[in-house]
Amino acid sequence: MFDFSHSQSALRDAVTAAYRRDEAEAVADMLVQAQMSADEKAAAEKLARRLVTQVRAGRSKASGVDALMHEFSLSSEEGVALMCLAEALLRIPDNATRNKLIQDKLSGGNWQSHLNHSPSLFVNAAAWGLLITGKLTAANSGQNLGSALTRVVGKGGEPLIRKGVDYAMRLLGKQFVTGQTIEEALKNGKEREKSGYRFSFDMLGEAAMTQADADRYYQDYVHAIHAIGKDAAGAGVYEGNGISVKLSAIHPRYARAQHERVMAELLPRLKDLFLLAKQYDIGLNIDAEEANRLELSLDLMEALVSDPDLAGFNGIGFVVQAYQKRCPFVIDYLVDLARRNKQKLMIRLVKGAYWDSEVKWAQVDGLEGYPVYTRKVHTDVSYLACARKLLAAQDAVFPQFATHNAYTLAAIYQMGLGKDFEHQCLHGMGETLYDQVVGEQNLGRRCRIYAPVGTHETLLAYLVRRLLENGANSSFVNQIVDENVSIDDLVQCPLDAAAHTQGKMHAALPLPRNLYGQGRLNSLGVDLSNEAVLKQLEAQMNAAAQQSYAAAPLLAAGVDAQTEAAHEIRNPANQSDIVGTAEFIQTASVSEAVAAAKAVESSWAAVTPFE
DSSP states (O other): OOOOOOOOOHHHHHHHHTTTOOHHHHHHHHHHHTOOOHHHHHHHHHHHHHHHHHHHHTGGGSOSHHHHHHHTOTTSHHHHHHHHHHHHHTTOOSHHHHHHHHHHHHTTOOGGGGTTOSSOHHHHHHHHHHHHHHHHHSTTHHHHHHHHHHHHHHHHHHHHHHHHHHHHHHHHHHHHOSBSSHHHHHHHTHHHHHTTEEEEEEEOOOOOSSHHHHHHHHHHHHHHHHHHHHHHTTOOTTTSOEEEEOGGGSOTTOSGGGHHHHHHHHHHHHHHHHHHHHHHTOOEEEOOOOGGGHHHHHHHHHHHHTOGGGTTOTTEEEEEETTBTTHHHHHHHHHHHHHHTTOOEEEEEEOOSOHHHHHHHHHHHTOSSOSBOSSHHHHHHHHHHHHHHHHTOTTTEEEEEEOOOHHHHHHHHHHTTTSOOEEEEETTTSHHHHTTTSSTTTTOOOEEEEEEEOOHHHHHHHHHHHHHHHOSTTSHHHHTTOTTSOHHHHTOOHHHHHHHHTTOOOTTOOOGGGTTTTSOOOOOOOOTTOHHHHHHHHHHHHHHHHOOEEEOOOOOTTOOOOBOOOEEEEETTEEEEEEEEEOOBOGGGHHHHHHHHHHHHHHHHHHSOOO
16 A cells, blocks of 8 residues: 555635635635725835835945846846855866856956946945956956956966955855854854844855755754854844754755655754753744745654654744745644644745746646746735734744845735834845835844855855846846836835736746646646645545556467466555566467467458558
8 A cells, every 4th residue: 555645624725725826816815814994005115115215315325235146137247146156166076167157157257347336335246256267267357458367367366366256255255254263153143133134144055965964054053053042142033143054954855755664864953952042032034945844844843843852932933935836835834733732933935036936847747827926926925924923923923023124024014013123134145125124224024034054155055046046137136236226116015016917927937737738738747745736646546556456468369379367466566465467378389379470460451451
């Protein structure tokens, strides 16, 4: 018998059912749930307008990442070159190939056009560095920079450039990473803590490929919890710093297909991390990952929240992504889980960072739909609807709202008047906006910074994800520093914008099955991370397993051949599973059967000549 699925509650069934929900249907539902009063809309727009104006006024003083993303956006050739370079360097093991890539990507860029184009000193320094690097790798560098520069190239060549790019990436990394070690990160964060900020640290490290990787990352988390806990000195879950854990980093097979192994191996280790966090009374959030891992994460949450050893601990956190159509149903499930176990959970609401991958995987697998919205404005509506759900469950949830969109921030502020929650932002990207929010001298709201910790070697994967998420010229992080985008456009209510789209999918994204247009359907895949699909597949396979198959020789008419006694055929993967029986022709009858078959073949050839 096959056992792929497991029993679920009605709320979990609702999560599964919404996996690849029709987008128009989902948006219509979210528009109702996110509805704002006229007073809320007016107040949110006024606040958002003030925030955007002040961010633009202080743009030259900013750390520069938002301005850098605007200057070298994914809409420019140079931005694409930088993106390709950063992404590809992740996968190139040897220096010779790295040299060729650097030469290819940087030599043709029009870096000079970006000089003194931004008021940010950081951006202009980066542009100068890229200009020099590009000139060094260009074939005509001698003509452009003279014989002195040519001599530098002759002496240093690509290794010099590689070092230069490495140094540039380290400079960029300082904008995104709080420190190379947790001790350094805690020290670097002290100044911002004085302003009222708190941190949720994340030990950088992408999905573990081996158990050795997982063990190393796990020890990094253990060490970090000790360091953060001692530094917090009993400040508590909400007033002190916390940590986020990426489950795929601490188990090498964190996938639905390995459900039994994950529950047996990862759950005890994860529980130990939470017990350690409970000892220090600091928050620990389970970070969001790809859509096909969501329900596996929920199974772990079910076990943790219902564990008596963690009873009364308010530091159990979970991250949900508003761009997933399942998001509101996940919140319903988590609120119910908290209430059933008399717990209060931290729920961080983000918009989502794997959009490109989710769309491509659905297309490759030929599935019936996408797990994410195809329009940014639909995600914005979903975010507001889910925020209302979280704010309405104050007894079970401490909401944490992570966004860099000024209107979303302002709308949350208005919805949350009189409610207990906190804002969150990414280190190096959101401070220019949230400096106007945190502290009694401003809006007086608590803000927590999601702060990666790690070396330059562990930075690139995280950096690529952030660039993909915010590097396009349609992203708010990009637009807020673009003077060509009017403030009126930036503070438009997404509820009004979504009413115009009527929830329709983006025209450039057909359903995965219709990827090739009218010519042919994409091949149909099986969604092996969908519990409903697994349950159906299990039923079909178990029904097939009940059938007993009998195989026998297929002989020409009139041949009376003798066969051996039938014998059992067993499943090679499970020797106790008898698939059926088979009988074979006796050796003495083979020549008679072959002769009869040739006779039949000759008679066919006489009637219908073969060509």
